Amino acid sequence: MTGYVIRRVLWTIPVLWAVATVTFFLMHAVPGGPFDRDKPLTPAVRANLERRYGFDDPLHEQYVTYLTNLVQGDLGISTRSQRDVTTIIREGLTVSAQLGGLAFVFATVFGGTMGVIAALNRNRIGDYLGVFVATVGSAMPNFILATFLVIIFSVQLGWTDVLGWEFGNPRKMVLPVVSLGMLPAAYIARITRASMLEVLGQDYIRTARAKGLAEWVVIVRHTVKNAMVPVLTVLGPIFAVLVTGSFIIEQSFAINGVGRHFVSAVTERDYGVIMGTTLFFALVVAIANLIVDLLYAVVDPRIRFG
Amino acid sequence: MTQLEAATGLEAVGEPFTRTERGLWSDAFRRLIRNRLAMVALIVLAVVGVLALLGNYVDAVQRYDPRVQEFEAREGPSWDHFFGTDNLGRDSWSRVLQGTLISLEVGLGVQVVVVAIGLSVGGIAALGGRFLDNLMMRITDLAYAFPDLLFIILIRAAVSERDWPILDKPVPQMIVAISFVGWVTVARLVRGQMLSLRERDFVLAARASGAPTWRVVYQHMIPNTLGPVIVAIVFGIPLAIFAEAALAYIGLGVPLPTASLGRLVADGQAFIEDDPWMVVIPAAVIALLMLCFTFLGDGLRDALDPRSH
Numbered sequence: 001m002t003g004y005v006i007r008r009v010l011w012t013i014p015v016l017w018a019v020a021t022v023t024f025f026l027m028h029a030v031p032g033g034p035f036d037r038d039k040p041l042t043p044a045v046r047a048n049l050e051r052r053y054g055f056d057d058p059l060h061e062q063y064v065t066y067l068t069n070l071v072q073g074d075l076g077i078s079t080r081s082q083r084d085v086t087t088i089i090r091e092g093l094t095v096s097a098q099l100g101g102l103a104f105v106f107a108t109v110f111g112g113t114m115g116v117i118a119a120l121n122r123n124r125i126g127d128y129l130g131v132f133v134a135t136v137g138s139a140m141p142n143f144i145l146a147t148f149l150v151i152i153f154s155v156q157l158g159w160t161d162v163l164g165w166e167f168g169n170p171r172k173m174v175l176p177v178v179s180l181g182m183l184p185a186a187y188i189a190r191i192t193r194a195s196m197l198e199v200l201g202q203d204y205i206r207t208a209r210a211k212g213l214a215e216w217v218v219i220v221r222h223t224v225k226n227a228m229v230p231v232l233t234v235l236g237p238i239f240a241v242l243v244t245g246s247f248i249i250e251q252s253f254a255i256n257g258v259g260r261h262f263v264s265a266v267t268e269r270d271y272g273v274i275m276g277t278t279l280f281f282a283l284v285v286a287i288a289n290l291i292v293d294l295l296y297a298v299v300d301p302r303i304r305f306g
Numbered sequence: 307m308t309q310l311e312a313a314t315g316l317e318a319v320g321e322p323f324t325r326t327e328r329g330l331w332s333d334a335f336r337r338l339i340r341n342r343l344a345m346v347a348l349i350v351l352a353v354v355g356v357l358a359l360l361g362n363y364v365d366a367v368q369r370y371d372p373r374v375q376e377f378e379a380r381e382g383p384s385w386d387h388f389f390g391t392d393n394l395g396r397d398s399w400s401r402v403l404q405g406t407l408i409s410l411e412v413g414l415g416v417q418v419v420v421v422a423i424g425l426s427v428g429g430i431a432a433l434g435g436r437f438l439d440n441l442m443m444r445i446t447d448l449a450y451a452f453p454d455l456l457f458i459i460l461i462r463a464a465v466s467e468r469d470w471p472i473l474d475k476p477v478p479q480m481i482v483a484i485s486f487v488g489w490v491t492v493a494r495l496v497r498g499q500m501l502s503l504r505e506r507d508f509v510l511a512a513r514a515s516g517a518p519t520w521r522v523v524y525q526h527m528i529p530n531t532l533g534p535v536i537v538a539i540v541f542g543i544p545l546a547i548f549a550e551a552a553l554a555y556i557g558l559g560v561p562l563p564t565a566s567l568g569r570l571v572a573d574g575q576a577f578i579e580d581d582p583w584m585v586v587i588p589a590a591v592i593a594l595l596m597l598c599f600t601f602l603g604d605g606l607r608d609a610l611d612p613r614s615h
Contacts, residue, residue: 140596
């Protein structure tokens with residue numbers, strides 16, 4: 001087990017290195033550079049700027065420099081705003097983490113409940129309703145859902161705001177969280193339902209009922225608890241879905257999170273910010289997958305680690 | 307009949323029961339036909355697909371040029387303009403049809419590339435021995451760890467404005483960007499399926515009877531891998547359509563003035579309070595396409611593997 005944990009943790013290093021390398025060369029392969037403006041700069045100014053940021057070095061030297069700085073925790077500065085990339089990410093992170101965290105809670109609670117209710121009402125109205133919501137939810141792009149929700153709740157009913165994010169203000173929070181969390185919620189609901197149905201068919205559930213346990217004890221202690229194991233495995237991918245979803249939802253509601261910084265950095269060829277945000281997202285996904293793998297080992301002791 | 311008798315312990319009574327022999331594919335096809343939701347989805351998709359094709363190449367269906375700005379801006383839907391006009395006075399019907407065709411092209415085109423990469427990588431991993439298996443699977447693990455939309459955006463930006471053959475047009479550029487991230491699922495599926503098939507009795511039997519490796523692979527392993535791969539492809543279509551729409555929505559899709567559905571949603575959002583139809587129509591088309599492909603995928607999965615239900 002200890003060996004497995006160590007190997008699993010060490011695996012994130014090549015992952016991050018690969019992400020950094022691919023991003024670095026891809027980003028420099030994008031036509032145009034950070035100093036292409038509508039009004040072209042004079043060659044002298046341009047050369048000075050490039051020297052200042054080290055862009056006049058050969059690409060492989062820039063790559064080595066970047067990795068050396070990265071190992072020391074230095075993400076460089078933004079060519080656009082002259083600010084530290086670390087600061088930019090930290091600022092965006094507060095909002096993105098609030099949005100993503102709440103969407104994650106929404107997805108697990110709403111999706112899990114929906115799946116359990118659907119399984120307990122198999123082939124009855126509750127099941128059909130749950131399956132319908134889960135199917136539509138998993139086929140509905142988040143920005144389309146956001147659009148429809150805005151039309152209904154902001155434009156027609158006036159209950160919520162069209163744009164923005166403010167922690168603690170439900171008018172500005174509910175729609176972004178629901179739009180971002182609906183796809184993972186639908187995914188969790190489908191898996192929970194399937195897993196619950198499988199567990200409900202097991203012999204030990206029949207035994208539990210036969211020995212006269214109250215139905216809620218059978219459901220909560222014996223069924224739900226065991227049915228959650230497969231659900232755990234998808235929580236890693238769910239984090240990835242939330243991360244990618246956040247680019248779009250932050251754009252839809254004009255929320256200044258990390259995702260929005262990435263998108264504008266790509267359009268502006270702001271190399272430092274592109275690298276920083278990409279690595280940040282890769283790290284989030286890697287940590288999420290790591291936690292899930294380790295949790296999985298704790299929850300289901302039958303899993304062997306070779 | 308003796309087999310059936312042995313299996314059920316019942317004696318055959320009267321006329322012997324006969325069943326016309328059917329293969330896996332025709333059996334699956336019959337199950338698919340009986341699935342109402344999947345059939346409705348297939349019909350809707352066929353209608354939308356034909357409309358999108360005609361709407362881009364036949365003037366009578368297209369009605370107006372999607373690029374011409376000569377009408378009253380932001381008119382509501384009418385008999386002249388089925389879907390109204392946009393903020394620059396262009397006919398929205400022709401623009402939605404143009405966007406729909408792009409969505410379908412990208413959705414299907416991505417699957418072609420994904421299958422080619424996925425089959426090769428998965429196949430090499432499963433059949434190429436231990437070293438290649440490890441190599442391919444480590445590459446796959448790495449590709450899986452990349453935040454997908456992020457890399458789609460980067461690759462899309464990197465291949466834009468190029469004059470390479472094929473890749474000089476925006477739709478192939480989108481296809482390449484999306485499929486370079488999307489092949490992982492298929493590769494893992496193919497590898498897993500082939501590894502488990504290798505241990506199955508009928509493959510063992512084929513080997514034991516002296517069939518050469520290529521024959522075992524082509525006659526037994528690939529056909530038996532196709533079922534799950536087809537299901538994965540159909541489920542991959544809505545994901546690709548979503549990726550294209552999302553990219554267009556955040557302004558990194560096919561360049562203007564070409565209309566993409568995601569772009570139409572983004573453009574309409576500025577007028578969401580006064581003229582919600584500008585957003586609702588393209589949004590509904592994207593949702594419809596994705597839902598239909600999902601239902602079709604569900605139907606195919608149930609048809610190809612009835613045990614899964």
